[in-house]
Amino acid sequence: MKTRIPALTLAAVLAAVVLAGCGGSRNAADAPKEAVATDTGGSLKGDFGPPQGQPINAVLTSPPNVPPPLNRDHPAKVVVELDVVEKEMPISEGVTYTFWTFGGTVPGSFIRVRQGDTVQFHLRNMPDSKMPHNIDLHGVTGPGGGAASSFTAPGHVSRFTFKALNAGLYVYHCATAPVGMHVANGMYGLILVEPPGGLPKVDREYYVMQGDFYTTGKYHEKGHQPFDMEKAIEEHPTYVLFNGKEGALTGDNALKAKTGETVRLFVGNGGPNLVSSFHVIGEIFDKVWFEGGTRFQENVQTTLIPSGGAAIMDFHVEVPGSYILVDHSIFRAFNKGALAMLKAEGAERAEIYSGKEVDAVYTGGRASPNLAAVAEAATAAKAGALTQEDQVKAGQALFAGTCSTCHQANGEGLKGVFPPLAKSSVLKENPRRIVDIVLHGLSGPVTVNGEQYNSVMPPMNQLTDDEVANISTYVLNSWGNPGGRVEKAEVAARRAAGGGANNAAEH
Ligand SMILES: [Cu+2]
Numbered sequence: 001m002k003t004r005i006p007a008l009t010l011a012a013v014l015a016a017v018v019l020a021g022c023g024g025s026r027n028a029a030d031a032p033k034e035a036v037a038t039d040t041g042g043s044l045k046g047d048f049g050p051p052q053g054q055p056i057n058a059v060l061t062s063p064p065n066v067p068p069p070l071n072r073d074h075p076a077k078v079v080v081e082l083d084v085v086e087k088e089m090p091i092s093e094g095v096t097y098t099f100w101t102f103g104g105t106v107p108g109s110f111i112r113v114r115q116g117d118t119v120q121f122h123l124r125n126m127p128d129s130k131m132p133h134n135i136d137l138h139g140v141t142g143p144g145g146g147a148a149s150s151f152t153a154p155g156h157v158s159r160f161t162f163k164a165l166n167a168g169l170y171v172y173h174c175a176t177a178p179v180g181m182h183v184a185n186g187m188y189g190l191i192l193v194e195p196p197g198g199l200p201k202v203d204r205e206y207y208v209m210q211g212d213f214y215t216t217g218k219y220h221e222k223g224h225q226p227f228d229m230e231k232a233i234e235e236h237p238t239y240v241l242f243n244g245k246e247g248a249l250t251g252d253n254a255l256k257a258k259t260g261e262t263v264r265l266f267v268g269n270g271g272p273n274l275v276s277s278f279h280v281i282g283e284i285f286d287k288v289w290f291e292g293g294t295r296f297q298e299n300v301q302t303t304l305i306p307s308g309g310a311a312i313m314d315f316h317v318e319v320p321g322s323y324i325l326v327d328h329s330i331f332r333a334f335n336k337g338a339l340a341m342l343k344a345e346g347a348e349r350a351e352i353y354s355g356k357e358v359d360a361v362y363t364g365g366r367a368s369p370n371l372a373a374v375a376e377a378a379t380a381a382k383a384g385a386l387t388q389e390d391q392v393k394a395g396q397a398l399f400a401g402t403c404s405t406c407h408q409a410n411g412e413g414l415k416g417v418f419p420p421l422a423k424s425s426v427l428k429e430n431p432r433r434i435v436d437i438v439l440h441g442l443s444g445p446v447t448v449n450g451e452q453y454n455s456v457m458p459p460m461n462q463l464t465d466d467e468v469a470n471i472s473t474y475v476l477n478s479w480g481n482p483g484g485r486v487e488k489a490e491v492a493a494r495r496a497a498g499g500g501a502n503n504a505a506e507h
Helices: 005-022 030-037 179-184 229-234 331-335 359-367 371-381 386-401 425-429 435-438 465-476 488-497
Strands: 078-093 095-102 113-114 120-124 157-163 170-174 189-196 204-213 239-242 256-259 262-271 276-281 285-289 297-300 302-305 311-316 321-326 339-345 442-448 451-457
Touching: 030 442, 078 113, 078 239, 120 451, 170 311, 179 204, 189 204, 189 262, 204 256, 256 359, 262 302, 276 311, 276 465, 302 311, 321 331, 331 451, 371 386, 386 465, 425 435, 425 442, 435 465, 435 488
Parallel strands: 078 120, 113 189, 204 262, 256 339
Antiparallel strands: 078 095, 120 157, 170 189, 204 239, 262 311, 276 302, 276 321, 285 297, 285 311, 321 339, 442 451
């Protein structure tokens, strides 16, 4: 190892010489001085003395909202009161989960303080909680980040105080054993420690946080889903979500902006396991304060957000339409829920972009909030009152995000490429066959309404039994098909029977 040190030193000297050489009017002494000038000094220069004025109660906000900029020129004593609430909430349409939360939401309340502030933190664990909890704030200087001082039993409050010495965007999370389980249940959020001058002004600020979730049932399995410790240890999430719920930020809940505005996202990643490749489809981040730190990078497509990390990104909105926020580890976006949306209103800018909505391409049925029908069907099924009509409605919503890409929303298909489902001769001959086709896919030659197709339909085995039942019932009762009803049990039996609907094997 020792022999490497002179080599590195030599490289540094050479680099300095090269820099100085091409600098024109600059001289060699400039370079190190500039480097020092841009150094904020970190915690060494983060103490601006004792708090001044009356104590201030921190404004806490629920996601996707962010407290307003502080516009304060001196350090203060800031009181934060955060409640730990364990509660059942939807994690997807028709699916519930028992979340453990900071402030009743996932992610927890957003906290905003100024560098040099003295923060008096009150953590209250609600009396109806079943578990003890604590908090580790990554913006705290001191062992455990507050965890050791904040262990709080149900019905108790604990208090600790820290000085926010480093500016930046920091994750906070529960650190009670088993830590992974507390985090997986939603116990994380963000605290922004503003630099003394604040951040540059923007038109809108939003709070988005990714997390991975582990349920015993598969993705979209309806009803209440318990936490699955094995899947969590194996790092095989069932859901990867922004703001704790599939659809938390799509359809009517989409983030909003207008053209001509600059939008800032405070994005955190609670994990517990996955690293996020955060990307906004159709936008380029003008600035990214990567890792939530002091410096920004410019003109970024995708920024990496580690588990237990955060980033701040600004972008100017030029063109109206829907922008899709994803984890660009893309199966997570389209098959595990890591998809959010920002809708920008304003006049078209044809000179920048020719137009045509991105919605249908990237989101299918997720763009509109009609997935409510799916939840209604699930509720009805649970009560033993599921009607054919419920199934048709739910099936229609699911068809939009699943089958319509190929067979088209009106079931007419695309001539020579995707066969029609409307008045389908295949379904007329044997309506029950739809279950096998959806579960196992279809390949080889098939004649539909007198026209030959010889292509491949991939198995849709990401769908749950009730989803297949609802979609099948919808198709059978639409566009002049023979009608009839497919129940969940029939789908389960066909799935268990395995095999395929391959034409070649049948003929
Ligand atoms: Cu906890």
